[in-house]
Amino acid sequence: DAKTTQPPSMDCAEGRAANLPCNHSTISGNEYVYWYRQIHSQGPQYIIHGLKNNETNEMASLIITEDRKSSTLILPHATLRDTAVYYCIVGTNRDDKIIFGKGTRLHILP
């Protein structure tokens, strides 16, 4: 079973920041938080990952709570091309399998 829970869907106005929450209350100390997104009929696209510190790259920021039981993915200026299903996943960053939950379907509104 997936170790994460996410809201099934969210809306965000174009140009605004999209904040996608994820709960992972049973995360282990050596597990990372990964975020992927899937645009219709494509494979998952890597966005960002982190262990305990906040992370930022050219696509997004990842905020992980101090107790590591939840995190938020931030897309700073959402565009229509960000419409996708976003998956939050935990994994050990070794060759262990990763299990997908149901993800959040993000709708960007023009």
Place this chain on the structure above:
Amino acid sequence: GAVVSQHPSRVICKSGTSVKIECRSLDFQATTMFWYRQFPKQSLMLMATSNEGSKATYEQGVEKDKFLINHASLTLSTLTVTSAHPEDSSFYICSAFTPGQRSPTGGYTFGSGTRLTVV
């Protein structure tokens, strides 16, 4: 870096025939590869895990004789759907893993998927 090529992107086959899907890591060696299946409006479901040179480990409920996985090298894994039936029609996705410190994707890189339609 960290590109996974999956081929074909879509295939239509007749009931009873077999179909092979290839997954290649183009610029890195993958110690482990994973195969997923995705039905419409559903999430990815893990089918099996394969390591180079050894037998694949299948998830509960996945028929190993129907979904043959070969991991012949550190850059190639294949999934063969044998005696395909219409209910096998789905979106199949592979993922290749390399240790995170050498990967810009945190270790796991996904292919673009294969749309299989069995008629």
